[in-house]
Amino acid sequence: QAEGLIFEIGTPETTGVDLPAPKGTKNRLGGVARKQPTGLPGLSEPQAVRHYMRLSQKNYAIDLGLFPLGSCTMKHNPRLNEKIARLPGFGDIHPLQPQATVQGALELIDELATWLKTLTNMPAVAMSPKAGAHGEFCGMMTIRQALIARGEVETRKRVLVPESAHGTNPATAVQCGFIVDEIKANKRGRVDMEDLKAKLEKSDDIAGIMLTNPNTCGLFETDIKEIADLIHEAGGYFYCDGANFNAIVGRVRPGDLGIDAMHINLHKTFSTPHGGGGPGSGPTVLSEALAPYAPVPFVVKDADGMFRLVEDIEGVASESFGRMAAFHGQMGMFVRALTYILSHGADGLKQASEDAVLNANYVQARLKSVMTAPFDGYCMHEALFSDAFTAEGIETIDIAKALIDEGYHPMTMYFPLVVHGAMLIEPTESESKAELDRFCDALESIARRAAQGDEALKGAPYLAPMRRLDETKAARKPVLKWEEPVVAPPVAAE
Amino acid sequence: QAEGLIFEIGTPETTGVDLPAPKGTKNRLGGVARKQPTGLPGLSEPQAVRHYMRLSQKNYAIDLGLFPLGSCTMKHNPRLNEKIARLPGFGDIHPLQPQATVQGALELIDELATWLKTLTNMPAVAMSPKAGAHGEFCGMMTIRQALIARGEVETRKRVLVPESAHGTNPATAVQCGFIVDEIKANKRGRVDMEDLKAKLEKSDDIAGIMLTNPNTCGLFETDIKEIADLIHEAGGYFYCDGANFNAIVGRVRPGDLGIDAMHINLHKTFSTPHGGGGPGSGPTVLSEALAPYAPVPFVVKDADGMFRLVEDIEGVASESFGRMAAFHGQMGMFVRALTYILSHGADGLKQASEDAVLNANYVQARLKSVMTAPFDGYCMHEALFSDAFTAEGIETIDIAKALIDEGYHPMTMYFPLVVHGAMLIEPTESESKAELDRFCDALESIARRAAQGDEALKGAPYLAPMRRLDETKAARKPVLKWEEPVVAPPVAAE
Amino acid sequence: MRYLPLTADDRADMLKTIGAKSVDDFYADVPESARLHGTVDGLPNHQGELAVERHMSKLAAKNRAASSGPFFVGAGAYKHHVPASVDMIIQRSEFLTTYTPYQPEIAQGTLQTLFEFQTQVAALTAMDVANASMYDGSTACAEAAVMATRATRRKKVILSGGLHPHYAAATKMLCEAQGIEVVQLEHAIDGELALADAVDDQTACLIGQSPNTFGTVTDLSPVAEAAHGKGALLVSVFTEAVSLGLVTPPGEMGADIAVGEGQSIGNGLNFGGPYVGLFACTQKLVRQMPGRLCGETTDADGKRGFVLTLSTREQHIRRDKATSNICTNSGLCTLAFTAHMTLLGGKGLEQLAVLNHEAACDLADALAAVPGVEILTPRFFNEFAFRTPMNAEAVLAMLDEAGIVGGVRASRLFPGDHMGDVILCAATECTTQEDIAAYAAALKEII
Amino acid sequence: MRYLPLTADDRADMLKTIGAKSVDDFYADVPESARLHGTVDGLPNHQGELAVERHMSKLAAKNRAASSGPFFVGAGAYKHHVPASVDMIIQRSEFLTTYTPYQPEIAQGTLQTLFEFQTQVAALTAMDVANASMYDGSTACAEAAVMATRATRRKKVILSGGLHPHYAAATKMLCEAQGIEVVQLEHAIDGELALADAVDDQTACLIGQSPNTFGTVTDLSPVAEAAHGKGALLVSVFTEAVSLGLVTPPGEMGADIAVGEGQSIGNGLNFGGPYVGLFACTQKLVRQMPGRLCGETTDADGKRGFVLTLSTREQHIRRDKATSNICTNSGLCTLAFTAHMTLLGGKGLEQLAVLNHEAACDLADALAAVPGVEILTPRFFNEFAFRTPMNAEAVLAMLDEAGIVGGVRASRLFPGDHMGDVILCAATECTTQEDIAAYAAALKEII
Structure with missing residues (x-):
């Protein structure tokens, strides 16, 4: 059933809040007053609740079933984390209250920072980035600032980025003033070391490399330590995209691999809810070489045991590259992530990684006979397939949409780009074997239909709240907001 | 999609809680220890959350749409009430804590009692009944106790109950040791005064009357004051079933009608959530005549301003009929009801009643041309129809089930009994006109099909999570719990 | 008014459709003298969330929350930890804001959870x-007594001296209204077995409790034997559902009916309610049971589904011949119970019970070491009674000043029973070693 | 481990299916020297909810919640009342635990709310x-500056002296990385119009704020005119979204891009994040916009539906040619905003804004009456700056002792700007007359 827009349901007279009547004070706006009312409709509370509940029913969610989006780590979101984040001592404190009144908040940031450093074996972490891409930005800005300090920012402009990289990597590099130089993948889905070495032959313009590990094919970069050595020898820095950290937490510490910076998606690895597209949080761990350039603010513990925010570029922060955003980072996500880390503990985090990898390998093993696994061997926490097995005319998107009819969210489609018609499946550690078996059964049956060229797949989904949507139409003449429909004037009587 | 039972999904080894390991203390049970483990399965938290979320999707609810169950008052449940009930100062206090540590809780009970007395214009209220039927029980027990005090409990056994009464009324009367004598309804859907008078000709065995007002036909008992007078003249008491109080709050005070006792369903009139069948709460207001017999406990305010629980039958409570249940009543519901009352205020409660009645009359007006309205005139907060308009073979249940396919919860069916194939529709004040129009359109179309004898109605619902369920089968050989399926022994090889 | 969707225009349009001048027309049947003009006196007009929240928060702040410090009150309600996901599940709109599942096609969510609940309670x-639950443990107990009289066609019920006095009171009240004789045995810390001696061939049932109000656990098997020997039933009561993970359950003692309070699993303290009454019996008695029952069946397509069943026992069908007048269960509390129990699983419950027992053992040791304290309960699960050399009320008041809620004075529950120096106290998995040490230290200071 | 469904048996079965001996096989590619044996040092093993909740609650208890007493801090984040239903809506599983709506057929819930949000923000x-939101107001501001340079092909950005210094810092950082010159005008309480004088034909945009960090409201129309005269754009910033109900909005002043913080509507303080950046512009600039956009379309059956659109601007398609590297919005905060705004409606927001303004007027009057206090902000909405005869930090510390959180010292935001005696303070609908009286009385006591 279609649910109307609030503009169609509500009226401008209605309100779902009751406020005391204003006293009628003469205003002190000095004439800077709004001229046109917003005209926005209101809904009474019953109407509003129903509107959002009905809309919610058109969404799929982890709480309802497997959400195997590769590289997105859609794992279970513990409800304890939500409860803790709503304690008034966390949810109801202002970022600019006197610091003496928020010592618990500062301690929490410090404690989370400690565990992030412990899990990565890195000496420093910048807590303020607001999402993964913001964390990448933070990492690349510290590299830029280090190059400034070395007097080489004008000469070292080239950043190597594998073709399998997340799209944000090249975008971030460019945003920081770098030039992107793509490196190829080899037949095993890893960085082509020959190509890398060739790119490093001329090394005096190298700023660094941006590499995802485990990479976007779901594979661990076998030569990662050699890559780190080569980059460092070339005078560059090693940025690691930590989007796939979930595969290795508690088993491998990125600091032991020679990296200089890595962002951590708290909303992936440490399960802060994705919320339909955010908010995220992207703390970025830094090596000794980059630590001095970390952004403000950060928390320090003074000799008297008091926690203190360093907010300005001075003193201990005098080499900082600056401030990335207002205030001190995504506190709401910090609370949830710390709750998650303490709940899992050292043993639980390790077990979670292992279960995530086990689940992905199980899916790979169950499906590789009916779908095409482009690379040999075990995968990490996500299983990659190409569309080589499909009959002419059946595409990855058809398989994805057919999964919807089986009651699942599709996998990641057409990414990474190194594989034709990629399907990237990340089940996460939150799935039971029974759930995985049901999923594999469903996907196996779709894959067989795809191999046989079943045209019905092209019409999928049939059972979703909507059929396939016309994205081309949306982009051609974008309708980005609701407008009052133009009522045709009554035809005048002849 | 079918969702398995926890016994099919879970395993006895799994648990969704992490507890510290026991120390291994020698037990002091003196051998009174469980022999057989429960064998109950556990689920991990992700599995449990998904299980309940998936099951929830098989339910209909007010938050999703109109829930026009007559006599149940399925109105919007404000979320503020849920928030307040979870304040640790309300949700996390023990009924037997020292009273000095729960003064706010006692004050809250006293404050809610005050507003219930104000809204009903009654001098006393018993707060401890746990639901509507428990409130009826409370009221009838005070009557019984008053008769004991008068020395007439053995002689005055007869309680008059209209045939339109809720089934709980006769059940309650019997549970209190009374004998039920049914009185008829007249053609206007009210108490037949002639029948009443006839029943009162012999009056020395009359304990009282149990009358619902507004009654279960959704009508105000026109002769209510005369009824009260007649009962009182006969030496009996007037129990009013307050299930339909929602129609008159703020417009009529039951105390002005001559009643002696009335329960109030906090979960109807004051919107504590129905929760799939409870918990309810049924405070019972009492007249001067009955007040001394109220059950313990109750709250009194001492001269020093401290609130105190009277928990035993002594002192001010020496005439009390006793204790109905452990502790002091449904505190969780009291918190929600008081929040509701303060949010609405005197003006809002009145407006809510008026809107509830307006909405019901609108439904009646919109549908009376296609369905059969058995009584003339306006209704109160619910509109009653009979099945007289349907073609042979089409029953009330078919219309109800067809409503499911239109996206609505059915109305109350086959109640009250005074009308053939009754359909009792209570939209409540929580519905907008647009919502009512959609509902009336849907029901109108079903009614037309019913009048034409559309056999397809008998198969409805078609679009619900399940088709019609076989209730006869369920009752014939009841399966009331899950049992491990018996695995057929393997057939021995010949 | 934020909860009312009708606009002034809507109201006018609707009156027009109806053909009424104003809403006053609808109230024409109300006797003139009973019509309220204006609004009720005293109650203020509508207020916004902020104002209401302030008022309610002030009231809440006047109460000491159990989690805010060392807390040892039990005696029928227990401070346990409830997983956060349980509260999230019961706040789900489709569970919170739905009705009794009378339309099973669109209520399978509620019905399946009830079926799972019934299975869990039986196990x-x-x-x-x-059954699908009662209001609470005390009303379940009262209903059990009446049910026993129906099943045995006898009119006498005998209550043990350890039965929770509120349960006893509720049972007495319900029975006496129906002309059933209730015999209350003398209050005793360890006297459940006295029931065996009291039974006679007029007795419908014996009602014993384990753990009882003083915390004493008792194997009621001898009571069951004695009852059955006289054609009577045993009703076995518990107020602490967590004990079922460790202590001999009613079924293993030969009980015919088991009733108890389910609050401990999934439900908060809530100052005494809403709680959830558990009610179980032998197969033979099933058609005598009060309350709702959910049963398995199939739908028109042959798929497994669930419905409320055996409703011919209930008042909306049977009216004055119903087994009880109860027509609600404690739905949402039932859901909380079953969700928490599902998270625990059998193993989890057992471990939780052990932790409770160990905490109580530690508490008993710590208090016993305080000079002047005498532990009175011989065998216990997670609560026990102890004697102090002073008036218990005074001791509790002084503990309160030290920030410790030390328990319930026995005289509050058993007035007139000369228990002025007895305190009932409980420990659970929420009790820390620090809490116990603080209690013992404060008690030492006081007495 | 409560969050992990695999049982030991499952793990063994699955390894068998895979043909691996143990999970160690999967990590064979990890260089030997980087393999961690055992578990990481320092971090304890898994803990139950109760233990974790205790730890976190202790941390929370060390913070003073804004609701716990008189509270007057603003300067970019505001204490407002959020209706209870908003939090219930955002905790709904289908909103909370879903991903970016890349599969529109099963994400219409998220998409339709985004479309409604976009319409509300535009209005x-x-x-x-x-657009469908940015991380927060400050990053929205930075993105607006860069967008202006793209649109104008110019490389200079001018910031007003009243722009929130954190916004200025974030903007400077992003611009300078890309070789964009940033000119910061002198900090001034009432200096937004100075932007008009600073514009030249190298300027990509002027960035002004109203209400600005000192609370001053300014009609930026002359700035827009001056900018447009030189071919530059006006970026109009706000940090208090509630002001839009009363104060001249960016579009009425001729702004080309409007950015601001949406926290005030629907979102709690959360110690600074997550918040929600609002980003709007003229039709002409739409294809230059960063961030996600939701657009209307139809499905294969012709039904209206919504999709993410114009994604050719975004990095997952454009990679190094994207308009921004941002690939998340602030989804759940957006939902909170739009749900609260839907409850308010236009009329409700206007009334809320008036209440805020009146509270601030009352506060200004009360403080102005304290001898030695000088109100510095000439025209304000709900916050203003005032001068005290003492060091502001000392005054705030003494207010703190009196239980009053009195505001932000200007020197925290503008170090080195000789504002040591200036306090920025705000009032909202949560501010009571008692709060204001307590503030004035305490201040009188102190200075």
């Missing part, structure tokens, strides 16, 4: 069948 | 179009 109590 | 700012 926990080791009984054949369980 | 509030009086701009043509709005």
Whole structure:
């Protein structure tokens, strides 16, 4: 059933809040007053609740079933984390209250920072980035600032980025003033070391490399330590995209691999809810070489045991590259992530990684006979397939949409780009074997239909709240907001 | 999609809680220890959350749409009430804590009692009944106790109950040791005064009357004051079933009608959530005549301003009929009801009643041309129809089930009994006109099909999570719990 | 008014459709003298969330929350930890804002959870069948007594001296209204077995409790034997559902009916309510049971589904011949119970019970070491009674000043029973070693 | 481990299916020297909810919640009342635990709310179009500056002296990385109009704020005119979204891009994040916009539906040619905003804004009456700056002792700007007359 827009349901007279009547004070706006009312409709509370509940029913969610989006780590979101984040001592404190009144908040940031450093074996972490891409930005800005300090920012402009990289990597590099130089993948889905070495032959313009590990094919970069050595020898820095950290937490510490910076998606690895597209949080761990350039603010513990925010570029922060955003980072996500880390503990985090990898390998093993696994061997926490097995005319998107009819969210489609018609499946550690078996059964049956060229797949989904949507139409003449429909004037009587 | 039972999904080894390991203390049970483990399965938290979320999707609810169950008052449940009930100062206090540590809780009970007395214009209220039927029980027990005090409990056994009464009324009367004598309804859907008078000709065995007002036909008992007078003249008491109080709050005070006792369903009139069948709460207001017999406990305010629980039958409570249940009543519901009352205020409660009645009359007006309205005139907060308009073979249940396919919860069916194939529709004040129009359109179309004898109605619902369920089968050989399926022994090889 | 969707225009349009001048027309049947003009006196007009929240928060702030410090009150309600996901599940709109599942096609969510609940309760109590819950433990107990009289066609009920006095009171009240004789045995810390001596061939049932109000656990098997020997039933009561993970359950003791309070699993303290009454019995008695029952069946397509069943016992069908007048269960509390129990699983419950027992053992040791304290309960699960050399009320008041809620004075529950120096106290998994040490230290200071 | 469904048996079965001996096989590619044996040092093993909740609650208890007493801090984040239903809506599983709506067929819930959000933001700012949100106001401001340089092909950005210094810092950082010159005008309480004088034909945009960090409201129309005269754009910033109900919005002042912080509507303080950046612009600039956009379309059956659109601007398609590297919005905060705004409606927001303004007027009057206090902000909405005869930090510390959180010292935001005696303070609908009286009385006591 279609649910109307609030503009169609509500009226401008209605309100779902009751406020005391204003006293009628003469205003002190000095004439800077709004001229046109917003005209926005209101809904009474019953109407509003129903509107959002009905809309919610058109969404799929982890709480309802497997959400195997590769590289997105859609794992279970513990409800304890939500409860803790709503304690008034966390949810109801202002970022600019006197610091003496928020010592618990500062301690929490410090404690989370400690565990992030412990899990990565890195000496420093910048807590303020607001999402993964913001964390990448933070990492690349510290590299830029280090190059400034070395007097080489004008000469070292080239950043190597594998073709399998997340799209944000090249975008971030460019945003920081770098030039992107793509490196190829080899037949095993890893960085082509020959190509890398060739790119490093001329090394005096190298700023660094941006590499995802485990990479976007779901594979661990076998030569990662050699890559780190080569980059460092070339005078560059090693940025690691930590989007796939979930595969290795508690088993491998990125600091032991020679990296200089890595962002951590708290909303992936440490399960802060994705919320339909955010908010995220992207703390970025830094090596000794980059630590001095970390952004403000950060928390320090003074000799008297008091926690203190360093907010300005001075003193201990005098080499900082600056401030990335207002205030001190995504506190709401910090609370949830710390709750998650303490709940899992050292043993639980390790077990979670292992279960995530086990689940992905199980899916790979169950499906590789009916779908095409482009690379040999075990995968990490996500299983990659190409569309080589499909009959002419059946595409990855058809398989994805057919999964919807089986009651699942599709996998990641057409990414990474190194594989034709990629399907990237990340089940996460939150799935039971029974759930995985049901999923594999469903996907196996779709894959067989795809191999046989079943045209019905092209019409999928049939059972979703909507059929396939016309994205081309949306982009051609974008309708980005609701407008009052133009009522045709009554035809005048002849 | 079918969702398995926890016994099919879970395993006895799994648990969704992490507890510290026991120390291994020698037990002091003196051998009174469980022999057989429960064998109950556990689920991990992700599995449990998904299980309940998936099951929830098989339910209909007010938050999703109109829930026009007559006599149940399925109105919007404000979320503020849920928030307040979870304040640790309300949700996390023990009924037997020292009273000095729960003064706010006692004050809250006293404050809610005050507003219930104000809204009903009654001098006393018993707060401890746990639901509507428990409130009826409370009221009838005070009557019984008053008769004991008068020395007439053995002689005055007869309680008059209209045939339109809720089934709980006769059940309650019997549970209190009374004998039920049914009185008829007249053609206007009210108490037949002639029948009443006839029943009162012999009056020395009359304990009282149990009358619902507004009654279960959704009508105000026109002769209510005369009824009260007649009962009182006969030496009996007037129990009013307050299930339909929602129609008159703020417009009529039951105390002005001559009643002696009335329960109030906090979960109807004051919107504590129905929760799939409870918990309810049924405070019972009492007249001067009955007040001394109220059950313990109750709250009194001492001269020093401290609130105190009277928990035993002594002192001010020496005439009390006793204790109905452990502790002091449904505190969780009291918190929600008081929040509701303060949010609405005197003006809002009145407006809510008026809107509830307006909405019901609108439904009646919109549908009376296609369905059969058995009584003339306006209704109160619910509109009653009979099945007289349907073609042979089409029953009330078919219309109800067809409503499911239109996206609505059915109305109350086959109640009250005074009308053939009754359909009792209570939209409540929580519905907008647009919502009512959609509902009336849907029901109108079903009614037309019913009048034409559309056999397809008998198969409805078609679009619900399940088709019609076989209730006869369920009752014939009841399966009331899950049992491990018996695995057929393997057939021995010949 | 934020909860009312009708606009002024809507109201006018609707009156027009109806053909009424104003809403006053609808109230024309109300006797003139009973019509309220204006609004009720005293109650203020509508207020916004902020104002209401302030008022309610002030009231809440006047109460000491159990989590805010060392807390040792039990005696029928227990401070346990409830997983956060349980509260999230019961706040789900489709569970919170739905009605009794009278339309099973669109209520399978509620019905399946009830079926799972019934199975869990039957397994926990080791009984054949369980219903879909009662208001609370005390009303379940009263209903059990009446049910026993129906089943045996006898009119006498005997209550043990350890039965929770509120349960006893509720049972007496319900029975006496129906002309059933209730015999209350003398209050005793360890006297459940006295029931065996009291039974006679007029007795419908014996009602014993384990753990009882003083915390004493008792194997009621001898009571069951004595009852059955006289054609009577045993009703076995518990107020602490967590004990079922460790203590001999009613079914293993030969009980015919098991009733108890389910609050401990999934439900908060809530100052005494809403709680959830558990009610189970033998297969033989199932058609005598009060309350709702959910049963398995199939739909028109042959798929497994669930419905409320055996409703011919209930008042909306049977009216004055119903088994009880109860027409609600404790739905949402039932859901909380079953969700928490599902998270625990059998193993989890057992471990939780052990932790409770160990905490109580530690508490008993710590208090016993305080000079002048005498532990009175011989065998216990997670609560016990102890004697102090002073008036218990005074001791509790002084503990309160030290920030410790030390328990319930026995004289509050058993007035007139000369228990002025007895305190009932409980420990659970929420009790820390620090809490226990603080209690013992404060008690030492006081007495 | 409560969050992990695999049982030991499952793990063994699955390894068998895979043909691996143990999970160690999967990590064979990890260089030997980087393999961690055992578990990481220092971090304890898994803990139950109760233990974790205790730890976190202790941390929370060390913070003073804004609701716990008189509270007057603003300067970019505001204490407002959020209706209880908003939090219930955002905790709904289908909103909370879903991903970016890349599969529109099963994400219409998220998409339709985004479309409604965009429409609301456009109406509030009086701009043509709005995107589906940015991280927060400060990053929205930085992105607006860069967008202006793209649109004008110029490389210079001028910031007003009243722009929130954190916004200025974030903007400077992003611009300078890309070789964009940033000119910061001198900090001034009432200096937004100085932007008009600073514009030249190298300027990509002027960035002004109203209400600005000192609370001053300014009609930026002359700035827009001056900018447009030189071919530059006006970026109009706000940090208090509630002001849009009362104060001249960006679109009415001729802004080309409007950015601001949406926290005030629907979102709690959360110590600074997550918040929600609002971003709107003129129709002409729409294809230059960063961030996600939701657009209307139809499905294969012709039904209206919504999709993410114009994604050719975004990095997952454009990679190094994207308009921004941002690939998340602030989804759940957006939902909170739009749900609260839907409850308010236009009329409700206007009334809320008036209440805020009146509270601030009362506060200004009360403080102005304290001898030695000088109100510095000439025209304000709900916050203003005032001068005290003492060091502001000392005054705030003494207010703190009196239980009053009195505001932000200007020197925290503008170090080195000789504002040591200036306090920025705000009032909202949560501010009571008692709060104001307590503030004035305490201040009188102190200075």
